[in-house]
Amino acid sequence: MKSSTSRLVSIALFGALATVLMWFPKFPLLPAAPFLSYDFSDVPVLIGTFSMGPVPGVLIVIVKNVLYFVTRSRSGLIGTFMNWSTTTVLILVAGIIYHYVRRDRWGALTGMLVGTGLMAIVGVILNIHVALPIWGIPTEQIIPLIQTAVLPFNLLRGLISTLVTMLLYRRTTDLMRRHFKLAS
Amino acid sequence: MLRGSITIGQYLPIESSIHRLDPRTKIIAVLAYVIVLFLISAYTGYLVMAGLTAIIAVLGKIPLRMLARGLRPILFIIVLTVMLNAVMTPGELLYRIGPLSITEEGLLQAGFMASRLLLLIMTTSMLTLTTAPIDLTDGIEYLLGPFKRIGVPAHELAMMMTIALRFIPTLLDEAERIMKAQMARGADFETGSFIQRAKNMIPLLVPLFISAFRRADDLALAMEARCYRGGEGRSRFKVLHMEKLDAAAALTLALGFSAALMV
Numbered sequence: 414m415k416s417s418t419s420r421l422v423s424i425a426l427f428g429a430l431a432t433v434l435m436w437f438p439k440f441p442l443l444p445a446a447p448f449l450s451y452d453f454s455d456v457p458v459l460i461g462t463f464s465m466g467p468v469p470g471v472l473i474v475i476v477k478n479v480l481y482f483v484t485r486s487r488s489g490l491i492g493t494f495m496n497w498s499t500t501t502v503l504i505l506v507a508g509i510i511y512h513y514v515r516r517d518r519w520g521a522l523t524g525m526l527v528g529t530g531l532m533a534i535v536g537v538i539l540n541i542h543v544a545l546p547i548w549g550i551p552t553e554q555i556i557p558l559i560q561t562a563v564l565p566f567n568l569l570r571g572l573i574s575t576l577v578t579m580l581l582y583r584r585t586t587d588l589m590r591r592h593f594k595l596a597s
Numbered sequence: 598m599l600r601g602s603i604t605i606g607q608y609l610p611i612e613s614s615i616h617r618l619d620p621r622t623k624i625i626a627v628l629a630y631v632i633v634l635f636l637i638s639a640y641t642g643y644l645v646m647a648g649l650t651a652i653i654a655v656l657g658k659i660p661l662r663m664l665a666r667g668l669r670p671i672l673f674i675i676v677l678t679v680m681l682n683a684v685m686t687p688g689e690l691l692y693r694i695g696p697l698s699i700t701e702e703g704l705l706q707a708g709f710m711a712s713r714l715l716l717l718i719m720t721t722s723m724l725t726l727t728t729a730p731i732d733l734t735d736g737i738e739y740l741l742g743p744f745k746r747i748g749v750p751a752h753e754l755a756m757m758m759t760i761a762l763r764f765i766p767t768l769l770d771e772a773e774r775i776m777k778a779q780m781a782r783g784a785d786f787e788t789g790s791f792i793q794r795a796k797n798m799i800p801l802l803v804p805l806f807i808s809a810f811r812r813a814d815d816l817a818l819a820m821e822a823r824c825y826r827g828g829e830g831r832s833r834f835k836v837l838h839m840e841k842l843d844a845a846a847a848l849t850l851a852l853g854f855s856a857a858l859m860v
Binding site: 417418419421422423424425426427428429430432433436437453456457460472475476479480482483484490547548549550573576577580581584585588 | 607631635674677678681682709710711713714717721725728730733734737750753754756757758759760761762764765768769772791792795796798799802803805806807809810812813814816817820821825826827
């Protein structure tokens with residue numbers, strides 16, 4: 414790792430990039446649930462996590478969500494909170510596996526896949542116990558909808574981000590190594 | 598293409614007493630408002646809260662159109678909530694449409710949930726309508742100050758957010774330029790299957806990442822050349838001060854919140 418200033422600035426820039434990508438035209442993944450839409454903001458967070466570590470990764474997610482909230486919150490506090498918590502799960506798992514278990518392409522892939530699975534599970538739990546009670550949607554009757562919408566949404570979201578990150582990984586690792594002096 | 602539909606922030610740059618409030622007052626007020634909203638159990642409480650929201654909107658000179666625009670994205674969820682509550686709550690039968698029965702309790706419950714959601718969204722969006730993003734991040738830094746002792750990097754977080762805010766327009770411009778350049782070479786960002794669209798993003802994302810890396814490096818160098826070394830002992834250009842207006846706002850809200858919880 415280079416100086417702490419370089420690290421601080423890199424986290425800020427990755428956060429800015431993630432926010433910008435969150436503004437891009439979003440596309441709904443599942444026709445049944447138009448309020449769940451995909452954006453590419455997980456990709457810079459993942460690349461940042463792989464190049465700097467899990468803790469900077471968590472900070473990037475915080476920067477991204479706070480900035481998204483203060484600039485153009487779409488679904489307000491609850492949507493921001495759901496996005497923040499699911500993304501944090503994904504990058505923590507991916508970052509820890511990559512940095513402490515296996516630091517190469519396969520470590521990154523495994524980390525992201527395991528992270529996607531956990532993110533989907535956490536997404537369902539948080540939806541049932543946090544988001545739906547706040548939105549005032551009666552929980553018992555809606556569980557089938559969660560199983561058919563939220564679970565596949567988070568799985569698909571994780572898989573697409575994994576795919577794009579893997580495609581980018583090869584093209585950005587050299588650069589990342591030069592910048593952050595990673596041992597490969 | 599991107600810039601046209603995107604304004605940086607929802608901030609309405611006008612002069613009003615709500616705009617002049619200290620960002621810390623506004624952040625704490627919104628947090629308290631949200632908590633009170635979830636503690637209320639009677640309709641009359643919501644009337645009081647709606648009154649508070651209306652007062653803030655009028656004092657803040659926020660056009661009704663802006664508030665309504667903030668509600669559009671969650672319209673779907675509100676409609677879903679209302680319908681589910683109306684149909685699913687057991688109680689006295691009012692109407693029957695096929696297999697669905699709408700009950701009196703259901704309608705009351707639906708109205709209750711819808712008003713909570715409407716107030717929640719309108720009030721939180723008023724925070725971002727009346728406070729510039731940079732003031733908000735400043736306020737967050739001050740409010741996180743006491744948590745520094747348990748290891749929360751308050752200054753660093755605020756610094757990151759300020760830097761990120763400053764670079765959002767730059768990165769947007771760059772994204773637009775790269776998109777145009779790639780489209781001129783035949784890239785297609787709008788059609789195709791999902792996987793295809795994801796793959797098509799690569800020629801856009803790679804240059805964007807590289808330029809973000811490069812900018813981060815330049816900026817870090819520039820900051821170190823000017824002897825930046827973290828939050829300790831750093832002076833500020835703009836120091837936040839609480840004023841009489843903030844005390845008045847806090848008093849009004851405290852009275853309003855207790856009234857809402859009592860009735």
